[in-house]
Every structure is written in C-alpha cells, then in structure tokens.
Amino acid sequence: MTGRIHSIQSLAALDGPGVRFAVFFQGCNLRCGCCHNPDTWDIHGGHEASASELVEKAKRYKEYFGKEGGITLSGGEPLLQAEFAEEIFKLSKEAGINTCLDTSGSILNDSVKRLLNYTDRVLLDIKYTSDELYKKHVGCEMNKVLDFLAYLDESAIPVTLRQVIIPTLNASEDNIKRLTAIANAHKCVDGTELLPFKKMCGIKYENLGINFPFLALPEPDRETMARLNSLL
Numbered sequence: 001m002t003g004r005i006h007s008i009q010s011l012a013a014l015d016g017p018g019v020r021f022a023v024f025f026q027g028c029n030l031r032c033g034c035c036h037n038p039d040t041w042d043i044h045g046g047h048e049a050s051a052s053e054l055v056e057k058a059k060r061y062k063e064y065f066g067k068e069g070g071i072t073l074s075g076g077e078p079l080l081q082a083e084f085a086e087e088i089f090k091l092s093k094e095a096g097i098n099t100c101l102d103t104s105g106s107i108l109n110d111s112v113k114r115l116l117n118y119t120d121r122v123l124l125d126i127k128y129t130s131d132e133l134y135k136k137h138v139g140c141e142m143n144k145v146l147d148f149l150a151y152l153d154e155s156a157i158p159v160t161l162r163q164v165i166i167p168t169l170n171a172s173e174d175n176i177k178r179l180t181a182i183a184n185a186h187k188c189v190d191g192t193e194l195l196p197f198k199k200m201c202g203i204k205y206e207n208l209g210i211n212f213p214f215l216a217l218p219e220p221d222r223e224t225m226a227r228l229n230s231l232l
C-alpha cells in the first residue's frame, strides 16, 4: 500500500519517547495559525511512498531505538491517510517496533479506530482549551478532539498531551489549569508537554506565498515557559 509523505527523519529525538524513526505525512485538514509545517498542508504535494519500504528503512535503525524508541507518524495529519498509517503500524508491530502517532485528534472514523488498534502511544496536540480559540485559530470544534481523547481513554492507549504555548492566546495560568483538568479527567494521559511557539517557519510561508497568521505574535520567553511548566 502507498501513501503521500512529506519527509522522513531517521533519528528523531522530539517525536515521542526515546529515539524514533519519524515519518511526516503529507496533507492536513486543519489550518492552525501557529503551524510550523505549512508545506505539509497540500494533500497532493510531497511524494508517494510504500508502507513496506518505510518500515524496511525503519528496521535499519532498530538498534538505536532501545526500550522506548520506535516509529512515529506525524505530519501534516496522519489520520487523513489512516489506512496507509495502519499498514505501516501493522508491519512495524510484526517487526517488533514500537508505534507512536502524533496527531491533532480531529478525525475519528472506522479507519482511524482500526489504526488505533496498532498504536502504542498517541501524542495528542491539544491546541487550546477553549472552543472559541479552536474555531478561530485551528478551524475545528474542540469537541472533536475531546471525543478523540475519550475514545483513547476507553481503549486504554497511553497519551502524551502536547500544547504549543503562544503569548496572548494560551500562555496563562487559567489555560494550564484547564489543560491539567483535561489531563486529570483521562486515565490514559500519563504526561503533558508544553512547547514554545517558534517563528522560524516564517520563511516557509514566504516561500509558499501565503500569509503567516501569527507572524506578529511574540515567542514565549524562558521564564514564561518555566512558570507554566511549574504549574503542570
């Protein structure tokens, strides 16, 4: 089976536990104002790759994975090509490779549920803790993500919640309290990570000739990140 991918990172350190072989899928159904990968949005972009070819490549790095590492599917949005993702995870499990899915959690259908049967961990990028901000700066209802999280809880799939911290939008104590409440309400959540908003991706928007909606927003300073992290 084949699908469309943007790129591969052979030894990724930031895309799940341990060292990981990360596959970035092409195509995204959302338009987050803070997105640092706008070049993954177009489902017709990127290039075609086969599930078996990707897993064969991942196998070459198995000795680096150790106990925690493995393969991560990220994007873009891997759930848009759930059957392709399922095939990659099935073959990975057959090869004894741990599987991790990095997603916005905005799609839940039968194909996604089948994919989750082969998923060892989900990195759930929960963008905001308010429906208003979700509708304005992501392009979907927050309930979709909460429904997805409820399904992960029912299925007992370990989840790391992740949120990009953006001054003026979610860099507040109230937001962290709401995020912590969401984490505490779901047994499947065993970690929460805050990531600082970065604007290095501005050049990608320029090259694509599209507007970077958050260009004028500041990046959070270290003190802000430390203060918010201490509240988790």
Ligand code: SF4
Binding pocket: 028, 029, 030, 031, 032, 034, 035, 036, 037, 038, 040, 075, 076, 077, 104
């Ligand atoms: S879900 Fe991810 S890839 Fe899609 S627009 Fe948002 S940040 Fe970008």
